[in-house]
Amino acid sequence: MKTQLSGPPSPSETFEPYETMRPIPLGVLMIAVALALWGVVLLFDNSEAVAIGQAERADVLADQPARSDADGASLFSARCATCHQPNGSGVSGAVPPLAGSPFLAGRAEVPIAILLRGIDGPIRVRDTVYDGHMPSFASVLSDEEIARLVSYLRERFADRPAPVAAEMVTALRGELAGGSGWKGGQELAARLAPELAPQPSFALASRAEADPATMRLVNEGTNGSWACASCHGALGQGSETVPRLAGLPAGYIARQLESYLNGSRRNESMAVVARSLTRQERVALGDYYALLRAPSNARPSLGGDIARGERLVLEGVWDRGIPPCVSCHGPSAFGVAPGFPGLAAQHPAYTASQLAAWVSGERDNAQQKLMNGIARSLDDADRRAVADYLATLPPVPVAATKERADDRR
Amino acid sequence: MNRILPLGVIALGILAFATLMLVIGPAIQIKSMAPTPGLANYSAQELRGREQYVAQGCVYCHSQQPRSADQAPDAERGWGRAAVASDYVYDRPHQLGTMRTGPDLFNVGTRLPSRDWHLTHLYQPRAIFAWSIMPGYPYLFERKSRAGPGDVVVSLPAEHRPAEGVIVAKPAALDLVAYLQGLDHTNPAPARAVRDDGYSERGEPR
Helix, strand or coil, X not given: CCCCXXXXXXXXCCCCCCCCCCCCCHHHHHHHHHHHXXXXXXXXXXXXXXXXHHHHHHHHHHHCCCCCXXXXXXXXXXXXXXXXXXXXXXXXXXXXXXXXXHHHHCCCHHHXXXXXXXXXXXXXXXXXXXXXXXXXXXXXXXXXXXXXXXXHHHHHHHCCCCCCCHHHHHHHHHHHCCCCCECHHHHHHHXXXXXHCCCCCCCCCCCCCCCHHHHHHHHCCECCECCHHHXXXXXXXXXXXXXXXXXXXXXXXXXXXXXXXXXXXXXXXXXXXXXXXXXHHHHHHHHHHHCCCCCCCCCCCCCCCHHHHXXXXXXXXXXXXXXXCHHHHCHHHCCECCCECCCCCCCXXXXXXXXXXXXXXXXXXXXXXXXXXXXXXXXXXXHHHHHHHHHCCCCCXXXXXXXXXXXXX | CCCHHHXXXXXXXXXXXXXXXXXXXXXXXXXXXXXXXXXXXXXXHHHHHHHHHHHCCHHXXXXXXXXXXXXXXXXXXXXXXXXXXXXXXXXXXXXXXXXXXXXXXXXXXXXXXXXXXXXXXXXCHHHCCCCCCCCCCHHHEEEECCCCCCCCXXXXXXXXXXXXXXXXXXXXXXXXXXXXXXXXXXCCCCCCCCCCCCCXXXXXXX
């Protein structure tokens, strides 16, 4: 063919294209260098943050068995002053005075034994008989802390400056381990200090055992629901998001079970449980758990700032609209029956989850919506701080007899 | 192709470097790691249950690695503290998982300690959570006209009970539940443990 289009000569079949060396534009080079520098700076910046994070965690861990460097005076104001008053005068008719108390003036073993076990029965202090409940601090104060606290109390309130050794606390803790609260002044006097006699006797009304039907609900469950104890523990002590029930007000427990039933408080597992219960059973279970006594198994676990939690619980932050939690939940957050549940020794994950549930609306069962607003003004760090602090408190002291529980109600 | 050799060498070099940093280094770092204080080894039954967990593919929907507070509110959900490397010394292979279609299970034994709850849930999740998308595992159970001695009867709400007879757990279900009940890593982790530090900065002011 003659009319062939004449074009550029076709390239050789084996030709491979290549690029000639051209220098990288200066701008691109500068950007690359700047990025690399930025990376190095970030690396250093972050390494500092990592170091801080690790130091903080070490602090938190050191804090965990309660801040063990606190001196006697701060232990007293944090742990005792809400009931015994900052000047140790007590509350007339309800809480005995520490100032001038013969229980502090005698052998040092006596106040230590009281702190390790708490007191259930009536006790005579300087010619007045009190019949309240003193909580046990065995699970929240270490031996050194108890020694420091008792030394402080004896010096301040009883003019006994000789310090108490931690070994004495350790020895007594071993000796008294596992016992329930002292049955009033009488048992204390008989065991440790005869000079404190005469003491009023303990009315021996044994704890109202729940009837067999209720115990079956607690320990075996029904066909259609599970045993309470399989989740809430044999003593109602709970764990993580399963709440501690031991010592909550009876009326409060029954009302929560009703709320799960009618859906104003949402939790699928508890709804199944509540559907299997009759009204009488709900009331009987409330009575049973209100009288149950269990040592605390809660400990701070959310990495919250315990000092901040303590401030929120005891003092609140008024300009952010947060009242002190103890103003409603009672001294030491032990609760005020029937409406205000105890928060002391509750599990942090549960406490935090409830505070979140009021914000999200999953829990909206209270007649007066007191908690809704409070929960909304707490931010995430507040929630963790409060929940962790509450877990360091001793468990709610429980009335030893049905009669006492009734007049607290 | 030009410069095959340098290209190949560089590519292999990058691959080798990545392997060194991402695989060999960490392996050396955690190889001889002691378990977190307080962490117990699995019992024989729990190990059998663990095999069930692997075989049933629970890992496709459940992670086993709670995150620290600055990454996710896992602790407040009750899923436990952030996991550290030494929590996994007895897990071969680990069941870290990547999907959270369901909750993290690393501490499910502490927040759901009830054997009977787990049996009901495995047999039919919708007996508890009407909205659940977790599959039921009815083949780990059998229907009997009446429970024999030693049989564990599954407690079911009326609408999920069989028309007659009872639902009884097979050994595989009991093993799996024993494994779930044993999942507890709430013992405090040492401050210097190998962990993912995430974005941990000084706690925000206020």
